[in-house]
Amino acid sequence: MIKGADPMPGEVKVNELALKIGTVNGTGSASANGLLRQAIFRMGIPVSGKNLFPSNIQGLPTWYEIRVNRHGHTARTRTFDLMVAMNPATYARDIKEVRSGGWVLHDSSWPLSGKLAREDVNFLGAPMAQLCVDHFQGDRVRILMKNIVYVGVLGALLDMDMEVVRALLERSFSKKKALLDSNFLAVQLGYDYAKEHFDCPLPIRLETMDENGDSILIDGNTAGALGCVYAGATFAAWYPITPSTSLVDGFSHFCERYRKDPETGDNRFLIVQAEDELAAAGMVVGAGWSGVRAFTATSGPGISLMGEFIGLAYYAEIPSVFFDIQRTGPSTGMPTRTQQGDIQSVIYASHGDTKHIALFPADPGECFYFAVTAFDVAERFQTPVFVVSDLDVGMNDWVVPRLEWDDAYRPDRGKVLSAEDLESMERFHRYLDTDGDGIAYRTLPGVHPKGAYFTRGSGHDQYGRYTEDEEGYTEVMERIARKIQNAATAIPEPVLRKAAEGRGAKLGMVALGGVDRAIVEAQEVLTEQGIEVDYLRIRAYPFHPSVREFLESHERTFVIEQNRDAQLRSLLITEVPFSGDRLPSVRRYGGLPLSATDVIEQVAEALDDSGSTATTMTGSVA
Amino acid sequence: MSWIAKPRIAHPGLPKNALGLTRRDYEGGMSTLCAGCGHDSITAAIIEAFYGLNLPPHRIVKLSGIGCSGKTPTYFLSQAHGFNGVHGRMPAIATGAVGANRELTYVGISGDGDSLSIGLGQLAHAIRRNVDLLYVIENNGVYGLTKGQFSASADVGSKAKKGAENLQPPIDPVLLGLSLGATFVARSFSGDKEQLVPLLQAGVRHRGFALIDVVSPCVTFNDHEGSTKSYIYTREHLTEVTDADFVERMPEIRASYQPGEAIDVRLHDGGMLRLRKVAEGFDPTDRDRAYAYISEGLRDGEVLTGLLHVDESALEMHSVSGTVETPLVDLPFEDLCPGSDALDALQQGFR
Ligand SMILES: Cc1ncc(C[n+]2csc(CCOP(=O)(O)OP(=O)(O)O)c2C)c(N)n1
Ligand code: SF4
Ligand SMILES: [Mg+2]
Numbered sequence: 020m021i022k023g024a025d026p027m028p029g030e031v032k033v034n035e036l037a038l039k040i041g042t043v044n045g046t047g048s049a050s051a052n053g054l055l056r057q058a059i060f061r062m063g064i065p066v067s068g069k070n071l072f073p074s075n076i077q078g079l080p081t082w083y084e085i086r087v088n089r090h091g092h093t094a095r096t097r098t099f100d101l102m103v104a105m106n107p108a109t110y111a112r113d114i115k116e117v118r119s120g121g122w123v124l125h126d127s128s129w130p131l132s133g134k135l136a137r138e139d140v141n142f143l144g145a146p147m148a149q150l151c152v153d154h155f156q157g158d159r160v161r162i163l164m165k166n167i168v169y170v171g172v173l174g175a176l177l178d179m180d181m182e183v184v185r186a187l188l189e190r191s192f193s194k195k196k197a198l199l200d201s202n203f204l205a206v207q208l209g210y211d212y213a214k215e216h217f218d219c220p221l222p223i224r225l226e227t228m229d230e231n232g233d234s235i236l237i238d239g240n241t242a243g244a245l246g247c248v249y250a251g252a253t254f255a256a257w258y259p260i261t262p263s264t265s266l267v268d269g270f271s272h273f274c275e276r277y278r279k280d281p282e283t284g285d286n287r288f289l290i291v292q293a294e295d296e297l298a299a300a301g302m303v304v305g306a307g308w309s310g311v312r313a314f315t316a317t318s319g320p321g322i323s324l325m326g327e328f329i330g331l332a333y334y335a336e337i338p339s340v341f342f343d344i345q346r347t348g349p350s351t352g353m354p355t356r357t358q359q360g361d362i363q364s365v366i367y368a369s370h371g372d373t374k375h376i377a378l379f380p381a382d383p384g385e386c387f388y389f390a391v392t393a394f395d396v397a398e399r400f401q402t403p404v405f406v407v408s409d410l411d412v413g414m415n416d417w418v419v420p421r422l423e424w425d426d427a428y429r430p431d432r433g434k435v436l437s438a439e440d441l442e443s444m445e446r447f448h449r450y451l452d453t454d455g456d457g458i459a460y461r462t463l464p465g466v467h468p469k470g471a472y473f474t475r476g477s478g479h480d481q482y483g484r485y486t487e488d489e490e491g492y493t494e495v496m497e498r499i500a501r502k503i504q505n506a507a508t509a510i511p512e513p514v515l516r517k518a519a520e521g522r523g524a525k526l527g528m529v530a531l532g533g534v535d536r537a538i539v540e541a542q543e544v545l546t547e548q549g550i551e552v553d554y555l556r557i558r559a560y561p562f563h564p565s566v567r568e569f570l571e572s573h574e575r576t577f578v579i580e581q582n583r584d585a586q587l588r589s590l591l592i593t594e595v596p597f598s599g600d601r602l603p604s605v606r607r608y609g610g611l612p613l614s615a616t617d618v619i620e621q622v623a624e625a626l627d628d629s630g631s632t633a634t635t636m637t638g639s640v641a
Numbered sequence: 642m643s644w645i646a647k648p649r650i651a652h653p654g655l656p657k658n659a660l661g662l663t664r665r666d667y668e669g670g671m672s673t674l675c676a677g678c679g680h681d682s683i684t685a686a687i688i689e690a691f692y693g694l695n696l697p698p699h700r701i702v703k704l705s706g707i708g709c710s711g712k713t714p715t716y717f718l719s720q721a722h723g724f725n726g727v728h729g730r731m732p733a734i735a736t737g738a739v740g741a742n743r744e745l746t747y748v749g750i751s752g753d754g755d756s757l758s759i760g761l762g763q764l765a766h767a768i769r770r771n772v773d774l775l776y777v778i779e780n781n782g783v784y785g786l787t788k789g790q791f792s793a794s795a796d797v798g799s800k801a802k803k804g805a806e807n808l809q810p811p812i813d814p815v816l817l818g819l820s821l822g823a824t825f826v827a828r829s830f831s832g833d834k835e836q837l838v839p840l841l842q843a844g845v846r847h848r849g850f851a852l853i854d855v856v857s858p859c860v861t862f863n864d865h866e867g868s869t870k871s872y873i874y875t876r877e878h879l880t881e882v883t884d885a886d887f888v889e890r891m892p893e894i895r896a897s898y899q900p901g902e903a904i905d906v907r908l909h910d911g912g913m914l915r916l917r918k919v920a921e922g923f924d925p926t927d928r929d930r931a932y933a934y935i936s937e938g939l940r941d942g943e944v945l946t947g948l949l950h951v952d953e954s955a956l957e958m959h960s961v962s963g964t965v966e967t968p969l970v971d972l973p974f975e976d977l978c979p980g981s982d983a984l985d986a987l988q989q990g991f992r
Contacts, residue, residue, distance in 0.1 A: 061992070235991035249984070251977040253969040254740050256733075277979040285965040287972055289740045291958075294766040298733040301726070301763075305737025308724060310970040313737065327727050421988055424981040430974055463970065464722035464738070465745045468699040473715060473723035485715070 029222065034064050034089035036177070036223040037096040040103040041113045042166065045077030048105070051166035052083040054187055055173065056416060059087055060236045061183045063228045067093035067536075069415045069612060074261070074354045080109045089228060093418065094537035095411075095612040100223050101176075103169050105147075110135050122221060124172060126165075143217055145172050150208045155201065164205040171209025178220035180227060181210065233421050239386035239412040240316075242422070243342060244269030246390025247314055248277055251430050252340070254313035256291040256302035258321065261354045262410040263344040266316040296321035300328035300341070307332070307339040308474060310463035312394045312430070314340035319348045319361050322368060329403050330369030331476040336450070336461070336499070338397040338433070340390075341365075342406045344413040347610045356610025357410035359532055359581040363590060365405045366560055372496065376506050377405040377560045381535035382412060384419035385511075385558075392511060395431040400506050401461060402499075409581075411612040412533040434460045441467035449474075449483035450495055457502030503561060510559035513566055518542060518551035526552040527573030528605075528622075529566070530580060531587060534613040538579060541618035552577070552622065560590075567595050570602070577622055579605040581613060659695040667692045669719040674709055679831035679857030680779045684716045686834050687748070687777075690841035691718060701746045702738055706731040706760060709785035709859075710752035710778075729760025732767035735774050736958070742968040743959050746845060747774040754784040757793035757812045764814075768821045768850050773957045775844040775851045778814050779831070781859035789862030813939065818852045819932045819950055825851035826931075826950040830916055831858065833946070835897055840948060849957040856916075856944065903943060919947035926951060 042048035049070070056068035067086045073079035086093050098118040104110050104125040110132075114123055119139040125131055127144025136142070147168040151161040174181050184206060192199035213219055244266050247255070257267045271290055278287040293299035299315045306313035317325065322343050332339045347353035348360045365377050376396055378389040389406050397404040434454075441447060441462065449472045450459045459481075462470030472483045480491030481498070516539065518524045530538055535556055542554050555569045555576075570576050570591065578588040585604040592599045605621040607613055655663040667688045672681050691701065698720035705711040707728035714723050726734045731749050739747055756764045756778050767774070782799065784790045791799060791807045794814070799807040818826040825847040829837040837855065844851030898904035901920040917938060925931060931950045938945040965972070 231992075235988050237991045245984075245987075249978055251974045253972060253977065254737065256737065256740075277983065278977065280965050283965070284963075286963050287965055287969070287976060289959070289962055289964050289969060291736065291740065291770070293733070294762055297730065298736075298763055298766065301730045301733025302737035302740065304726075305724070305734035305739075306741040306969075307737070308734070309738045309741035311741040313741070328730070328733075331727055422984060424984045426981050428978075462722075464702050465700050465742060468697070468720050471699050471720045471722050473725065475723075475725040476727055477725065 031222045031224070032100075033224060033226045034087055034228060036100045037084065037086045037098070038101040038103065038173075039085070039099045039113070039116065040083045040105065040169070041109050042081055042083075042105045043108075044073055044075050044079045044081040046166065047163040048081070048083065048166045050191075051170050052085075053416075054167075054170055054184065054191075056085055057187055057236065058179060058183045059085070059225060060231055060418060061187070062180050062225060063231050064089060064225060065091045065093055065230050065418055066236075067095075067415065067417055069095055069411065071611070072355050080106050082113075087225065089230065091230070092536065092540040092543075092615070094540055095614045097614050097616050101221075103173070105165070105169065114140065122176075124169065124176070143176070145169075145209065145212050145216070147172070147209065150212065151205070154204060154208060160201060164201055167202050167205035168209035171206040171211075172213045173209075174206065175210045175213035175219045176217060176221050178224040178226070180225075181206070231418060234418050235421050236416045236418055237383045237422075238265070238414055238416050239380065239383040239408050240266035240344065240414060241269045242383040242387040242419075243316075243380075243390045243406065243408070243413075245273055245422070246387040247312075247340075247394075248273045249387075249424060249428075250312060250391040250394040252312040252314055252394060253278075253288045254290075254303070254306040254311045255288075255315065256293045256299040256306070256313070257315050257317065258293050258296045258299050260296070260318045260321055262346055262357075262414045263316040263318050263321070263342060265414060266342055266344065296324040297328065300325035300332075300339075303339045303341075304328050304332050304337050307337045307397070308335075308464070310435070312338075312340070312398070314342065314394075316342035316344065318344050318346045318354075319364070320351065322361060322364060326369045329375070330371060330373055332403040333369065333373045333375065333499070334371075335474050335476055336401040336459070337403075337474075338394075338401055339403045340393045340397050340406065341403055342390075342408070345407065345409040347608075353610045355410070357533070357581070357612055358608055358610065359409060359534070360583075360586070360608065361407065362531075362580070362582065362586040365407055366590065368405075372500075374500070374503055374561070375403055375405055376400065376503060376510060377407050378511060379531040379558055379560075380406065380408050380412060381532055381556060381558070382419050383417050384422065386412065387422050389511065389558075391428075396506065396510055398433040398435075399431050399509070400458060400502055401433060402503065407532065409533050434458055436460050436462050436466075436470060438467040438470075441469040444469060447472065448481065450479065450481045450498070452481070452498050457498050457505055459498075507559075507561040507563055510561075510563075512563045513558055513569070514556040515565070515569070516542065516554040516556070518546050518553050523572060524551035524553045525574045526550070527569060527576035528552050528554045528618075529557060529569070529576050529578050529587070529591070530554075531557040534579060534581060537613040537615045538618055540615035541622070544615060544619055545622065550622070550626070557587075562591075562594055566591070567597075570595060570597050573601075575601050575603060577605045577618075577625070578602050579613070579618060581608045582606065583608050658692055660697060662692070662698075664688060664692050666698060666720065667718055669714070669716040672713070672716045674712065675861050677860040678709065678785075679781060679855075679859065680710055680713050681716070682831040682834070683777065683779055683837070683855050683857055684713050686831075686837040686841060688717045689834065690838045690845070693838065694842055694845060696746055696845075700744075701748065703748050703750070704731050704735050704738070705750040706752065706755035707786070708752035708755050710750055710857075711755060711786075713750050713779070729755050729758070730763055731755070732760065732763040732772070732776075736767060736770065736772050739772050739774060739958065740964075740969065742970045743773065743964070743966075744968050748845070749774055749776045751776065751778050752785070752792070753778060753780040753782060753794040753814075754792040757814060757817075761793070761812070765817070765821055768818060768823045768852065771824055771849040771955055771957045771961070773849055773959070775841065775847075776853070777841070777844075778852070778854045779857045780814065780854050781857050782811075783859050783862045785859045785862060789859075813935075814852065814854045815935055815949060816932065816939075818854075819928055819935070822955075823852050823950070824849040824952040824955040825948075827852070827948045828854045828856070828944065828946045830856045830946060833897060833916075836918070836946060843948065843951075847951070848953070849955055900947070915943050916946050917943045919945060919949065923947070925949055928952070
């Protein structure tokens with residue numbers, strides 16, 4: 020079991036708790052939940068907030084999960100110490116998710132059905148709606164303030180630093196006095212009610228610490244957008260799709276702030292909201308071809324539409340950056356739930372032989388840095404580069420170390436010939452491998468008459484000429500394959516986390532992306548249980564040579580991922596290549612972020628399984 | 642091999658334009674289209690137009706989709722940067738390219754299948770964005786490259802090579818452009834260089850999206866009686882031609898006529914195409930009148946040619962977006978990266 024999840028009765032747990040809030044979409048709970056998360060962060064305690072929202076604007080159930088953990092484990096948990104049940108429609112399922120000995124805070128303005136009672140859980144009723152009816156005017160305000168009331172109740176129950184809460188409210192409503200007053204009042208109403216009626220604080224409580232001194236709370240899309248600005252991207256084309264929309268929104272926001280010509284106020288950027296993802300991809304290809312740093316952000320359905328252009332960019336060798344913020348597929352799937360279902364469709368995107376460079380950030384910090392890397396790699400290798408995150412990383416706020424920037428950074432523009440270079444050349448041939456590194460020189464339109472060439476997605480030879488000849492065609496295809504393979508050591512290398520320093524374990528775990536925190540936590544728990552498992556986090560494709568070394572040096576390596584078909588595992592078997600018998604699969608893919616429990620349970624089950632090393636597919640819990 | 646280099650022989654006596662360049666400097670590789678293809682006549686007009694505009698070839702970008710029409714940019718402006726993309730999606734590539742570098746001159750070549758079937762959405766949105774681009778539709782009413790299926794501009798009554806009759810109404814790019822708010826709309830005929838060259842030049846000069854529909858007979862996959870684009874063929878003759886590998890060599894069709902006049906162009910198979918040039922007093926700035934005039938003509942079986950609509954007051958994509966004058970591609974990195982101090986300051990808000 021996970022540390023701190025099930026304390027002994029009466030035991031006090033400080034800064035180790037998981038709470039969940041069930042509300043109705045469109046009732047304004049997002050700001051209340053954000054306030055809670057932010058206040059805990061400001062108290063210096065590691066925290067995460069995960070928004071489980073419906074694909075709906077108003078009326079459907081929505082949840083917010085807050086994990087507080089002084090050890091820094093902020094992955095999702097599957098059970099909760101405290102449930103704030105504000106939505107009668109989901110009472111039954113919400114109450115089921117509370118751990119034995121936990122608490123349910125509900126609105127006692129109405130009686131709670133006896134059918135929902137659980138002997139092993141404490142019910143705390145506060146008449147939150149009634150308090151709002153008594154103290155506020157107008158339906159809208161009453162509905163909104165009900166959420167702020169539960170912040171007050173929780174403040175008392177968890178012993179939150181209420182000065183921090185007030186300071187945050189002041190920051191939000193500094194220019195809206197009336198709103199500030201209402202919020203203050205609502206917090207106070209909840210707080211006072213709890214103090215008077217409940218035994219405050221609960222044995223699960225908060226205490227100020229100093230863990231977040233040099234950290235920030237940020238979501239991956241905002242961080243990725245910032246990375247695009249810092250990398251010098253000037254062109255974005257996109258089509259709105261959850262969960263990627265906030266990346267382009269963020270880019271637009273930061274461009275308005277940092278990219279205005281100081282004299283004229285003109286834009287040093289262009290963002291085109293395209294008619295669809297197909298057009299967005301085409302625009303990025305056109306802009307990348309012309310020499311600017313260009314990108315698009317999308318999710319699985321968009322990647323499917325972009326296929327033809329991705330192949331063109333690959334074959335015509337045009338730098339371009341694609342952010343894929345994965346959501347649950349196939350098809351429209353569950354648009355507001357997370358998944359790692361696009362690993363293969365991104366890497367092999369488009370028809371014919373194509374393989375693409377992909378980067379897999381595990382948290383918002385890496386979204387920032389990998390965005391910059393993506394542009395450098397795309398220009399250096401003259402190819403599409405994918406930054407693949409997911410809804411959990413992209414849209415939820417994570418605590419990450421403060422982002423750092425080296426002012427000495429200059430973009431790697433790759434092999435681009437200047438007018439002077441061209442002037443001194445006899446002739447320029449676009450696809451000729453003059454340096455033997457698989458990367459040919461390119462030119463930009465308008466620079467020099469000698470730089471002109473004809474870019475095409477149809478068969479071409481190394482001189483850039485149309486061809487239908489086997490030899491001329493194959494030569495270019497072989498070089499491109501070499502070029503992409505060479506990128507393996509130029510992209511972020513895997514991160515090794517050994518179970519015990521100084522020795523190698525027999526068992527391994529491999530994963531990529533946003534499941535990282537759950538795996539790190541699972542690794543610690545497994546170690547405590549005497550099961551040592553080394554962990555290698557892959558951060559990019561094509562795979563770094565150390566991936567092979569890791570697999571070879573471990574008897575069995577669990578491949579942990581969030582998709583049904585074990586896509587990463589298949590990729591490892593194909594690419595490394597490696598015996599599948601030694602790669603048991605751990606999966607959970609039903610739309611929720613991975614929890615350490617998912618990993619621990621499936622690893623333990625596989626190990627119990629008759630001790631056979633031939634264990635392959637353990638059942639997924641989704 | 643479909644790419645044939647044209648011998649470059651510098652001839653001292655060749656006429657030169659203001660840049661000191663000859664027509665040769667605006668030519669491309671040898672065409673591999675069927676002899677007599679209307680598309681080749683358009684290529685010749687494009688060469689003439691750019692020669693006359695005195696533009697340095699390397700400051701021109703030529704783009705195309707896929708089709709026989711899509712191949713033609715290899716046949717002109719060999720010193721210009723070219724981009725032959727994917728079927729129906731040239732407008733997106735052009736939008737990105739224009740977005741990145743607003744200083745160059747852009748010409749896009751498309752076909753009626755490329756623009757009006759697979760690429761209709763992209764065409765519509767490029768018009769709507771008013772991307773600064775000369776957009777030429779080489780309109781033959783068929784899919785030439787895939788051997789003669791109907792395109793969306795095929796007329797009612799057209800017969801496909803297997804005999805099926807098209808009963809769906811055509812999409813007319815000119816009426817489409819007008820209704821979408823295109824700021825420059827023209828129509829011409831591939832065989833009328835006198836009219837086409839100045840129209841192309843005007844389209845290049847136009848700040849915004851310039852749509853020119855050029856009726857361009859396909860000598861190989863032609864259809865039916867009364868077509869506005871192609872010829873009459875007897876059923877037997879049609880079958881014979883399309884089933885055979887051999888494509889008869891045809892001379893290109895030319896037409897020359899005066900403003901206000903109508904001309905009947907006799908096509909290779911004896912079919913007729915009636916073109917009427919807009920009258921001297923026609924006012925192309927009045928969109929609604931132009932629309933009515935063109936639709937009436939089509940109803941009477943006449944294809945109105947010339948500059949049909951122009952609106953020089955509309956803002957092109959960059960002006961609407963407020964982009965800097967300097968092409969984005971020329972902005973120095975120092976002007977783009979906010980630096981570490983700004984990042985530190987910003988992150989105060991993430992706490
Ligand atoms: C996605 C895709 N679908 C189909 C094709 C096959 N294709 C090539 S050209 C063409 C039609 C071209 O017709 P049009 O645009 O009228 O050009 P034309 O050859 O008549 O000049 C088609 C369907 C393709 N290249 N790509
Ligand atoms: S098939 Fe038609 S359009 Fe294509 S090259 Fe031949 S004549 Fe021209
Ligand atoms: Mg056609």
